[in-house]
Amino acid sequence: xxxxxxxxxxxxxxxxxxxxxxxxxxxxxxxxxxxxxxxxxxxxxxxxxxxxxxxxxxxxxxxxxxxxxxxxxxxxxxxxxxxxxxxxxxxxxxxxxxxxxxxxxxxxxxxxxxxxxxxxxxxxxxxxxxxxxxxxxxxxxxxxxxxxxxxxxxxxxxxxxxxxxxxxxxxxxxxx
Amino acid sequence: xxxxxxxxxxxxxxxxxxxxxxxxxxxxxxxxxxxxxxxxxxxxxxxxxxxxxxxxxxxxxxxxxxxxxxxxxxxxxxxxxxxxxxxxxxxxxxxxxxxxxxxxxxxxxxxxxxxxxxxxxxxxxxxxxxxxxxxxxxxxxxxxxxxxxxxxxxxxxxxxxxxxxxxxxxxxxxxxxxxxxxxxxxxxxxxxxxxxxxxxxxxxxxxxxxxxxxxxxxxxxxxxxxxxxxxxxxxxxxxxxxxxxxxxxxxxxxxxxxxxxxxxxxxxxxxxxxxxxxxxxxxxxxxxxxxxxxxxxxxxxxxxxxxxxxxxxxxxxxxxxxxxxxxxxxxxxxxxxxxxxxxxxxxxxxxxxx
Numbered sequence: 001x002x003x004x005x006x007x008x009x010x011x012x013x014x015x016x017x018x019x020x021x022x023x024x025x026x027x028x029x030x031x032x033x034x035x036x037x038x039x040x041x042x043x044x045x046x047x048x049x050x051x052x053x054x055x056x057x058x059x060x061x062x063x064x065x066x067x068x069x070x071x072x073x074x075x076x077x078x079x080x081x082x083x084x085x086x087x088x089x090x091x092x093x094x095x096x097x098x099x100x101x102x103x104x105x106x107x108x109x110x111x112x113x114x115x116x117x118x119x120x121x122x123x124x125x126x127x128x129x130x131x132x133x134x135x136x137x138x139x140x141x142x143x144x145x146x147x148x149x150x151x152x153x154x155x156x157x158x159x160x161x162x163x164x165x166x167x168x169x170x171x172x173x174x175x176x
Numbered sequence: 177x178x179x180x181x182x183x184x185x186x187x188x189x190x191x192x193x194x195x196x197x198x199x200x201x202x203x204x205x206x207x208x209x210x211x212x213x214x215x216x217x218x219x220x221x222x223x224x225x226x227x228x229x230x231x232x233x234x235x236x237x238x239x240x241x242x243x244x245x246x247x248x249x250x251x252x253x254x255x256x257x258x259x260x261x262x263x264x265x266x267x268x269x270x271x272x273x274x275x276x277x278x279x280x281x282x283x284x285x286x287x288x289x290x291x292x293x294x295x296x297x298x299x300x301x302x303x304x305x306x307x308x309x310x311x312x313x314x315x316x317x318x319x320x321x322x323x324x325x326x327x328x329x330x331x332x333x334x335x336x337x338x339x340x341x342x343x344x345x346x347x348x349x350x351x352x353x354x355x356x357x358x359x360x361x362x363x364x365x366x367x368x369x370x371x372x373x374x375x376x377x378x379x380x381x382x383x384x385x386x387x388x389x390x391x392x393x394x395x396x397x398x399x400x401x402x403x404x405x406x407x408x409x410x411x412x413x414x415x416x417x418x419x420x421x422x423x424x425x426x427x428x429x430x431x432x433x434x435x436x437x438x439x440x441x442x443x444x445x446x447x448x449x450x451x452x453x454x455x456x457x458x459x460x461x462x463x464x465x466x467x468x469x470x471x472x473x474x475x476x477x478x479x480x481x482x483x484x485x486x487x488x489x490x491x492x493x494x495x496x497x498x499x500x501x502x503x504x505x506x507x508x509x510x511x512x513x514x515x516x517x518x519x520x521x522x523x524x525x526x527x528x529x530x
Contacts, residue, residue, distance in 0.1 A: 020183070020354065023183060023354065024183050027181055027183050027356045032356070033183070033355065033356060034353060034354070034355050035183070035353060035354035035355070036349065036352065036353040036354075037352055037353075059355070060436060060437075060439040060440035060443060061436045061437040061439065061440040061515060062349075062353050062355070062436065063349075063436075063437055063512055063514070063515075065514045065515070065516065
């Protein structure tokens with residue numbers, strides 16, 4: 001069983017961090033994981049993205065062409081990746097940033113005003129993590145506690161206060 | 177208790193493993209996509225008893241490696257493709273001095289300044305000797321973050337064992353991607369280096385490291401002795417990984433980043449009834465000829481995949497004595513092939529076999 005996820009948006013929205021967080025959580029669960037930042041022509045058009053694989057088996061290729069899940073936070077990335085999602089896949093769309101509505105009927109799309117929700121709840125700039133919360137809720141790709149453990153590993157001692165706000169952002173996403 | 181797995185970029189894992197392997201001197205000059213190696217070294221070497229020095233150029237850096245290696249210190253430099261070209265002169269001098277050192281090439285697209293995305297276009301440069309004169313360097317080809325760590329350790333050990341420069345021929349994908357890595361426990365006991373030009377308080381005769389031989393017979397003797405050493409290395413250091421090759425009609429062969437994509441393609445092709453396998457060289461010089469010979473009796477076709485217009489394919493053809501047809505698939509410019517592209521090529525070859 002391998003889950004492939006693409007995290008895509010503008011540089012600065014924290015997509016690379018979100019991908020690392022989920023990959024780290026998978027590793028803590030003893031799974032095989034890979035994380036690879038945007039490469040080749042995908043870097044054009046103002047998008048920053050990363051691909052994550054989480055698997056029970058060694059990961060063959062870290063390069064994801066057809067993700068099972070997509071977290072997307074801007075229009076250019078939406079346009080680029082929406083048709084690459086595998087049939088049966090799930091897409092988590094920051095509807096504060098993206099106006100488009102998906103016409104595909106073979107995938108599930110979740111429209112979450114993540115940027116607004118983060119702002120309104122005092123966790124500005126954590127829309128990426130709000131969307132991760134929704135991803136956890138809808139896919140169970142990793143356990144919530146693994147994300148918590150991952151946050152403890154990734155965030156340096158000097159910035160421990162950030163863990164609380166990240167956990168709050170996760171919870172906002174889970175509760176939608 | 178098992179060692180902890182940590183999620184790290186390939187470049188960082190390599191740098192950490194190099195420090196653990198006893199690398200005491202790192203000299204470099206910035207270039208993408210090897211940046212994280214230099215950054216990691218800058219941060220960690222001073223804290224852990226080592227020296228990080230950003231040289232004024234790649235040429236200076238490789239000559240500093242020559243100096244440190246002469247003194248018997250485990251020394252390393254890293255760069256990406258255009259920077260390795262600049263280091264070529266120094267690599268030739270280090271090889272001619274029979275000095276051990278480790279050189280990292282996190283390959284990017286070329287020629288010229290090229291691009292900053294992954295490529296494998298420096299294969300010829302690495303294995304056919306990147307510099308003037310009759311010499312070889314050991315060339316290791318990792319294909320995972322774990323191997324980025326493991327192979328740099330091995331590179332230091334083998335470099336010392338044979339007194340030869342060793343290169344890790346990586347690429348932008350392996351350098352930038354993150355995977356779990358477990359760092360090996362390494363003995364801090366370093367091999368004796370009685371040839372080193374270090375201080376000794378007049379207890380022995382002075383050692384001299386020199387590459388200039390104006391008498392033809394002296395130079396020939398030096399070149400011949402080195403050539404003998406290479407024969408031993410060719411005999412002992414070939415290494416490759418086999419995946420589903422036993423019954424494979426088509427053996428895909430690829431190293432580094434592309435081998436990962438090819439492994440996925442092989443799995444998918446098998447689901448479609450195509451008997452495919454993967455032969456992955458882990459060492460590029462000496463080229464694992466003995467391993468390629470093993471597939472000759474059963475393979476009907478070989479598909480060589482590279483991020484170049486075809487470089488390793490020359491060695492593959494030589495390794496199988498052209499007794500099996502060798503097809504090619506390559507991408508350049510920093511593009512990676514998708515598994516689907518490889519599968520399509522495999523399907524074409526499979527159709528032509530029946």
